[in-house]
Each structure stands twice: as structure tokens, then as C-alpha cells.
Amino acid sequence: MLLCSLLSTLAWGPSSVFLILLLLLGLTVRIWQRSHPWDIQQCFTDLTGKTAVVTGANSGIGKAVCQELARRGARVILACRNREHGQRALAEIQAASNSNQLLLGEVDLSSLVSIQSFAQWLLQKEPEIHLLINNAGICGIPHNTLTPEGLDVTFATNYVGPFLLTNLLRGALQKAGSARVVNVSSSQQVHGYIDGEHLTGAGGPLTFNQNYCCSKLMLISFTAELARRLQRTGVTVNSVHPGIVYTNIMRNLPWKYRFLFLLFSFFIKDPKQGAMPVLYLSLAQELDGISGKYFNSSCVITLPTKPAQDPQVSKSLWNATAQLTNLDKTD
Numbered sequence: 227m228l229l230c231s232l233l234s235t236l237a238w239g240p241s242s243v244f245l246i247l248l249l250l251l252g253l254t255v256r257i258w259q260r261s262h263p264w265d266i267q268q269c270f271t272d273l274t275g276k277t278a279v280v281t282g283a284n285s286g287i288g289k290a291v292c293q294e295l296a297r298r299g300a301r302v303i304l305a306c307r308n309r310e311h312g313q314r315a316l317a318e319i320q321a322a323s324n325s326n327q328l329l330l331g332e333v334d335l336s337s338l339v340s341i342q343s344f345a346q347w348l349l350q351k352e353p354e355i356h357l358l359i360n361n362a363g364i365c366g367i368p369h370n371t372l373t374p375e376g377l378d379v380t381f382a383t384n385y386v387g388p389f390l391l392t393n394l395l396r397g398a399l400q401k402a403g404s405a406r407v408v409n410v411s412s413s414q415q416v417h418g419y420i421d422g423e424h425l426t427g428a429g430g431p432l433t434f435n436q437n438y439c440c441s442k443l444m445l446i447s448f449t450a451e452l453a454r455r456l457q458r459t460g461v462t463v464n465s466v467h468p469g470i471v472y473t474n475i476m477r478n479l480p481w482k483y484r485f486l487f488l489l490f491s492f493f494i495k496d497p498k499q500g501a502m503p504v505l506y507l508s509l510a511q512e513l514d515g516i517s518g519k520y521f522n523s524s525c526v527i528t529l530p531t532k533p534a535q536d537p538q539v540s541k542s543l544w545n546a547t548a549q550l551t552n553l554d555k556t557d
């Protein structure tokens with residue numbers, strides 16, 4: 227009734243037609259964004275007795291993922307950089323999932339030292355790991371913002387951190403017999419290119435926020451190379467774009483972008499919906515044995531940008547990162 231009276235009072239001109247078309251377009255995008263080809267209700271994977279590690283577990287997609295894993299009986303390690311935020315998330319997940327199998331671990335993924343001590347702590351507690359989800363990420367930090375260890379903070383958090391953590395946990399993943407690694411990347415990888423010098427704040431020119439795109443492309447490249455190295459070990463690794471999801475991810479971007487994000491929040495996914503592609507890679511049985519692939523937010527295997535398809539590029543990026551993280555000395 228209200229809509230009818232509103233429509234009858236509208237002055238029918240080009241601007242009102244444009245407005246309605248815009249609204250219809252928005253609604254279509256909302257339905258498309260939120261529809262999901264994979265039905266989680268039809269996935270009966272039980273995680274009782276399994277250990278899952280999720281980075282960036284205190285907010286957004288990571289928190290929603292943890293809740294579902296806990297609901298399925300997994301022992302979930304919430305790897306967070308802020309103890310207070312982590313504890314708050316743990317209490318919420320506990321209440322929502324009724325799980326007493328949650329454990330909080332502290333790690334700053336932009337710090338090699340922090341990752342090393344977290345991995346040491348974790349391996350003492352959990353000799354076998356069945357699922358590692360490299361979810362933590364940041365964007366909107368200007369390139370060449372360096373960590374105390376001399377790494378660019380965006381590349382360190384989004385790529386070098388997951389690289390080192392995964393490698394340090396490799397033994398525990400292999401010990402589990404069958405395990406999965408899920409790297410949360412982004413469709414923004416299409417705007418990226420690979421230059422190892424970027425890791426230390428140098429390298430080729432980068433436009434605004436392109437460091438985010440490049441770091442997510444590196445994560446896909448790492449996925450492909452790791453998959454080659456993990457052949458016949460029972461451990462698979464894939465990467466995924468979760469879709470456009472209303473979370474805290476934009477918090478470091480200028481207010482104009484955050485305002486637009488807020489404005490469009492109605493049309494995009496919420497964290498629970500954004501968690502679906504990540505959960506698909508973590509749980510779906512049809513993915514047994516599938517490794518080294520990049521999935522889009524509709525859970526379809528997609529080719530990433532050219533550099534991440536080139537094994538030579540992936541190999542030399544791996545070697546440069548191994549050297550930077552001193553992994554070649556511990557591997």
C-alpha cells in the first residue's frame with residue numbers, strides 16, 4: 227500500500243525512471259551477491275577430533291568461519307593479534323556454537339618473530355593440524371610502511387606471514403594424514419603484478435592500494451607453488467575470493483571509500499555469507515585431492531592473473547621469500 231501510494235505521488239520523469247532502474251539493479255546485485263551455488267546445509271562433514279587454525283579469527287569472515295567449524299566439532303585455534311579482541315570473539319563463538327573446544331593464540335602476522343613463537347607454542351599443543359585457514363589481511367596502508375623487521379606491512383601481513391606460518395606448520399599438517407590449507411585471497415589480484423622487491427618496500431611503482439592487489443596475487447602464486455611441493459603428502463592447498471563482504475577490512479582506507487562501503491552494505495554480503503566460499507574450500511568433500519587452484523566467490527575454479535599461472539615466477543618468488551624469512555635455514 228505504502229509503495230503504491232509512493233509510486234502514485236512520484237513525478238514520472240526520466241529521473242524517477244533512473245531511480246527505479248538503479249534500485250532494481252541494486253536488488254539484482256544483492257540477490258546475485260548473496261546467492262550461493264554451494265548449499266552448506268547439504269554438507270555433512272564432521273570435524274570431531276580435527277584441529278583447525280584460523281588467522282584473523284576475531285572479526286569478519288574469520289569469526290564466521292570459526293563459528294561453523296566449532297559447530298561441526300572441530301578444535302579451533304583462533305589466531306589473533308589482539309588478546310582482548312580475541313577473547314571477546316572466543317566468548318561469542320563459544321556461546322553461538324556451544325563448543326568447549328576453542329583456544330586463543332596470539333600472533334602478529336606482520337612479524338616474523340611473532341609467527342615463529344606462535345608456531346612453536348601451537349606445535350607443542352597441537353602436533354597434528356587438519357585445517358589451516360590463512361584469513362587475516364589488511365588493506366589501505368600506503369606502500370613502504372615498514373615493520374620493525376624491514377618488511378612492507380601489507381605484503382608482510384597478507385603474503386609473507388601466511389607463507390612463513392604455513393611452512394612452519396607443514397610437518398603438523400602432513401602428520402594429520404589428510405589436511406587442507408585455505409588461503410583467503412581477493413579478486414583484486416587482477417590489478418596486481420609480482421615483484422619480489424615490494425616485500426621490503428621497494429620495487430616497481432604502485433598505484434593507490436595496489437600493494438593489496440599485489441599481495442593477494444602473491445598469495446595465489448604461493449598456493450600454486452606450495453601445491454606442487456605438497457604433492458602426494460595428503461595436504462592440499464587452494465585459494466579463494468570470498469566476495470565483497472561488509473567487514474572491517476576497509477578501516478584503513480580514506481573516509482570516502484568507507485562511506486561508499488557503508489552506503490552499499492545493503493547490497494553486499496554479510497560476514498556469514500562471505501564465509502561460505504572459505505567454508506566450501508575447507509569442508510566440501512568433492513574437493514578431496516584438488517590442490518593449487520584459485521576459486522572465485524561462486525566456488526568455481528578460475529584462472530588467476532598471468533604471473534600467478536607461471537611456475538617459474540612462483541618458484542622464484544618462493545625462493546626470495548624463503549630467503550627473506552630465513553626459511554631456507556630451518557627447512
Ligand SMILES: NC(=O)c1ccc[n+]([C@@H]2O[C@H](COP(=O)([O-])OP(=O)(O)OC[C@H]3O[C@@H](n4cnc5c(N)ncnc54)[C@H](OP(=O)(O)O)[C@@H]3O)[C@@H](O)[C@H]2O)c1
Binds near residue numbers: 307308336361469
Ligand atoms: N571484506 C571483503 O570484501 C573482502 C574481499 C576480498 C578478500 N577479503 C579478505 O578476507 C580476509 C578477511 O577479511 P575481512 O573482510 O573479514 O576483514 P576484517 O574483519 O578486517 O578481518 C581481518 C582480520 O585480520 C586480522 N589481522 C589484520 N592484520 C593482522 C596481523 N598483522 N596479524 C594478525 N591478524 C591480523 C584482523 O585483526 P584485528 O581485528 O586485530 O585488526 C582481523 O581479525 C582478508 O584476507 C581480506 O583481504 C575480504
